[in-house]
Amino acid sequence: MxxxxxxxxxxxxxxxxxxxxxxxxxxxxxxxxxxxxxxxxxxxxxxxxxxxTNQHFFNRVVDLYKSHLQEREQWAQERGLTAAQRSNPSLPGPVVSTLTxxxxxxxxxxxxxxxxxxxxxxxxxxxxxxxxxxxxxxxxxxxxxxxxxxxxxxxxxxxxxxxxxxxxxxxxxxxxxxxxxxxxxxxxxxxxxxxxxxxxxxxxxxxxxxxxxxxxxxxxxxxxxxxxxxxxxxxxxxxxxxxxxxxxxxxxxxxxxxxxxxxxxxxxxxxxxxxxxxxxxxxxxxxxxxxxxxxxxxxxxxxxxxxxxxxxxxxxxxxxxxxxxxxxxxxxxxxxxxxxxxxxxxxxxxxxxxxxxxxxxxxxxxxxxxxxxSAMESPALTSFQDWLQSPLQPLSDNLESATYEMFEGDPVKYDQYEAAVTEAMAEWKLLNKPTSSATAEAPNCRELICAVAGAGRGPLVTRVLRAAERTGTAIQMWALEKNQNAYVYLLRQNEREWGNRVTVVKTDMREWEGPRLAANKDVITKVDILVTELLGSFGDNELSPECLDGIQRHIAPRPHGISIPQSYTAHLSPISTPRIHADLSARAASGDANAFETPWVVRLFAMDFVAQKVPGHARFQQAWEFVHPVEVSRADDFAAEHGRAKKYCTVGGGAMTGSSGTNDHNARHCHLTFVCRTRGVVHGLAGFFESVLYAPQVQGKEPVEISILPDQIDRKSKDMISWFPIFFPLKQPLYFPQDAELEVSMWRQTDDTKVWYEWIVEAYAWVGPNARIKVGASEMHSSRKLACLM
Incomplete structure (x- = not known):
């Protein structure tokens, strides 16, 4: 049974x-x-x-009030006081005695x-x-x-x-x-x-x-x-x-x-x-x-x-x-x-x-x-409702196996990644693209050079190998991982699960020298398909742009070099979330000075999207976008120009004070306007992301995407749980009137060693057909003290 x-x-x-x-x-x-x-x-x-209390107490209070009025009236009559004198606020009032x-x-x-x-x-x-x-x-x-x-x-x-x-x-x-x-x-x-x-x-x-x-x-x-x-x-x-x-x-x-x-x-x-x-x-x-x-x-x-x-x-x-x-x-x-x-x-x-x-x-x-x-309402996921988590620092910290395991429990994400790799490999054959494994000695070699950067415990490696089997594609597989503990696990996976078909390298992807040909180990070549899962809740908040900057020089030149993901966009919407604000207020009162300056990862649930969708102003608006690969690598160009290692260079110029400006191309700024039909209060900004993993080059095919946008997730990646939204709090709740507009300004800042966000919200009310007045504004918030380290 x-x-x-x-x-x-x-x-x-x-x-x-x-x-x-x-x-x-x-x-x-x-x-x-x-x-x-x-x-x-x-x-x-x-x-x-x-x-x-009971009826007896009610009667006692009523009698107290009546007797006080009578005593005051009698006292006023005895002294011949006028009406104004009788209403003197300094006169003593009735006192309700203790309960019996x-x-x-x-x-x-x-x-x-x-x-x-x-x-x-x-x-x-x-x-x-x-x-x-x-x-x-x-x-x-x-x-x-x-x-x-x-x-x-x-x-x-x-x-x-x-x-x-x-x-x-x-x-x-x-x-x-x-x-x-x-x-x-x-x-x-x-x-x-x-x-x-x-x-x-x-x-x-x-x-x-x-x-x-x-x-x-x-x-x-x-x-x-x-x-x-x-x-x-x-x-x-x-x-x-x-x-x-x-x-x-x-x-x-x-x-x-x-x-x-x-x-x-x-x-x-x-x-x-x-x-x-x-x-x-x-x-x-x-x-x-x-x-x-x-x-x-x-x-x-x-x-x-x-x-x-x-x-x-x-x-x-x-x-x-x-x-x-x-x-x-x-x-x-x-x-x-x-x-x-x-x-x-x-x-x-x-x-x-x-x-x-x-x-x-x-x-x-x-x-x-x-x-x-539903599956999205399991006890484990329900326990995460409105629970604040600090964002990961994957570059500066080595994650534990349990953290990897939690992310690996989401089949939707890996199904989409596998679909993207499968589509890329199928088109490679269909369009007869060249491969980086071909050399003068072996011009007809058709093995694709594939690499997973930041392999963790290897779920993406498994999906790339599976895509190759499904499409009948011969590949040379590389797995890069900086975490020395996860490296041990990858070696074990290669022996037991992958049949030693994978070359596992312990390295920071930004320091990798590049793949070597299987036929000739002395020859360093390019990567045809680079696969990463560096995305955070806001797309770029776990430094995917900076990481890919350091490895994209190994991607084969266009048109056949592919990065999966190809692009990702960050999106914002102002929200009301009293429970989270109360939680942050309690943390601040307990000594957490940065509670309201931290972009928190949180499964937002008991909250209200205060903005409405109106023509020209969506409820969820795009803040910025990153596209890979970039044609040039600013860091490499800068180092070559100045003849020195970029991390020791402090030329200055118009960049952030104390920085050389090598990462300025990854800075961003947005200014968004949201329309609020009903009055309310905003406690912060909810952040989401969407990503195009692979956009087919054959006409008529839909791109393979993932999304955590509330109005898109069911269409693009239903039941995906790998990412919760990110929340940018306001220290003081911002009340706004009916038919108001919220102006949101946000910056992605960098000084070449770390990345942080700054944000401010302003509320405007219309007082005429062409005139607005500011009715409130938050202070400028900054996560610089909690920046993500490069």
Missing amino acids: SSDHLNPESDSFESRPSFCIGQHDSNRFETLTDGQYSYVLNSGFNFVTTPI NKDTSYFPSSYVGALVAYSSPWIDLCSSDPLISSISRQVLNLEITYANFCGARSIIIPGPREDSGRGVAQYARAVQECMEVTTQTNIIIHMPMYREPGLEEKVETLSSLFREANDAEAEEKATKEIDLFGAWDSWHTIRSVCTYNTMLFVALRIPRRLPETDLQERWFAEPLHYLSLTKDIFQDNRAGHPTLSRNHQALITRYMRLKNSPWLFLTDVGPDTQNLNEAPGKMAIDFPSLSEAKQALKENRKPHMPPQNAYLGYIKYVERQQPPY
């Missing part, structure tokens, strides 16, 4: 996202007893929210860590009344500190109910104060995706309780046009004031009518902890059962692909108060009898379990319908 069903790597293994579903009752004022808590869990829920056991039923217990604390929704931190906002801030502090004492792992705070600037700033300041008193507790702000009517908290606030109803104001609010990005703006203010604290998250209220995709993707990039689903967003099917629209199902499926997928909680869907009141006072621990267990199995339920409510049952159904994880 096959054991494939036990093997997660087998085709028959299917893994799907699992849901953690909680229950929230907006009318609950007391913490559940242990029996009630057990009843809710037995209903099928995984966790429960609980209020921190009558103010709460939330206490430390064996299951308190499984309860999600929910702050009082009746406070109003945004109130324009300084007394109410002060009382609200005091209540929040009391609740947060007490929940933290009890051992709460997560505390949800209802978000601001309006997006006015002053109120949101007050709210953000209060949350920032709470972050200072919690130690290991997550603070989650409960925010709507946008201000859809009916999506807010139903509980009245202190402001609404003590303010006379204003029908005109209510009507104006109801008819006011909804700002789709207003709620996100408020959230952005809150987390900016809290300096992207890694303990601050968002619980997102899902609306009945989903907004445009841009807003859904914007929230996808945020640190989601919960998705909040109310009864109102469900629709009844023909049988009267609750269901979600296809768009809602697609949204949940999308969000559940995050490495730390959000939990869901259902609001006001039961169990109802009557069922909870009838729950036993203690947790049921009795085991069912055999007959009870048998009957429960027949009914497809667990014994002693209450019936599952219809809303929860449907969400469980949605969970079962989740698409299985």
Whole structure:
């Protein structure tokens, strides 16, 4: 019997996202007893929210506010104060005294860590009344500190109910104060995706309780046009004031009518902890059962692909108060009898379990319908989501075998390389090109001289040999590797796998003297096909241009000398990625002075491409290109001209200070303009590359390419995992308004000993048909201190 069903790597293994579903009752004022808590869990829920304080505390706060107003009025009347004197801001305000056991039923217990604390929704931190906002801030502090004492792992705070600037700033300041008193507790702000009517908290606030109803104001609010990005703006203010604290998250209220995709993707990039689903967003099917629209199902499926997928909680869907009141006072621990267990199995339920409510049952159904994880969503790849890695230094460092092995696990890349070599060899025969193995003594020799430079552990060598067998091409094979440890492995491969058909040379490719003819070892000839895999996430960031400069003198002259790859292009796009910015901020605070000056290799996932594709301005734009082989080698020409070794020459001139300028031809600069239709924030630049491995010379044939561009990878090299994107961070997030343009300037700099990048982003807003103003700019960033060494 096959054991494939036990093997997660087998085709028959299917893994799907699992849901953690909680229950929230907006009318609950007391913490559940242990029996009630057990009843809710037995209903099928995984966790429960609980209020921190109760109705008694609410009444006490209301009485405090009323008594303070009465005392102040009486005090003012006794002294005959005018209205202006009564409103003196220096007058002392009410102070909410500490909690007592009558103010709460939330206490430390064996299951308190499984309860999600929910702050009082009746406070109003945004109130324009300084007394109410002060009382609200005091209540929040009391609740947060007490929940933290009890051992709460997560505390949800209802978000601001309006997006006015002053109120949101007050709210953000209060949350920032709470972050200072919690130690290991997550603070989650409960925010709507946008201000859809009916999506807010139903509980009245202190402001609404003590303010006379204003029908005109209510009507104006109801008819006011909804700002789709207003709620996100408020959230952005809150987390900016809290300096992207890694303990601050968002619980997102899902609306009945989903907004445009841009807003859904914007929230996808945020640190989601919960998705909040109310009864109102469900629709009844023909049988009267609750269901979600296809768009809602697609949204949940999308969000559940995050490495730390959000939990869901259902609001006001039961169990109802009557069922909870009838729950036993203690947790049921009795085991069912055999007959009870048998009957429960027949009914497809667990014994002693209450019936599952219809809303929860449907969400469980949605969970079962989740698409299985794809090959690109394996646990190993998922673990790399938004995880920062320093770029490799392949020239200055010798890689370990495990690093080589990780890259060799990508068959797509090597399939494309093999296809490129196969096409090159087939065309060589078809076009009857000359070979570098032909000499005066053997003019009819048709062996191609092939070399793999930077062979590593030899996967490209294997693919070149395979291409030669497929096309029936006789070749002389060379493998060059500077890593002395990998050299040992290559020698072993040559004996065991390649039948000693390969000449293995331990050398830096830039110092190689060139291939020698098999028939006459004294004759140094040229390479017909040079194959390398020196590309980095940005194409040139691992110094492929500099390496190929040093070896391209050995490539046969055109038209038959071939470099694989033939060319590669670097591409940029501005992105919003709050999670990564929070990570970098934490690193900087811990002493990493270069955290925001490092181009990081990262599998970008929880992020939002802030630019849109418009005529003349693509979402992903080319920064620059490198083409090989170059007709001349600047370094060799320079050394010949000055009669000395280039590394000792410091002639200067117009090159970078202290350099001779021999590598200036590999410097680059770009200036790109991106159009942003909706307002937002940019945290850095995402970098990608594309490469033409081989462009056929026969008309009508498509080039063999690889790409990590999001809009091209599926077409050119689907499921290729060898390269993650590169990320150029901004030290300070750059906020931009609606219909803005982001101007990106980037430089590839060199001083002949190392290569680094410099970048700056500027934001412009149109104020007229032909006039723009700058509304913000980042500082100039430079990776010179972390440059890639030549």
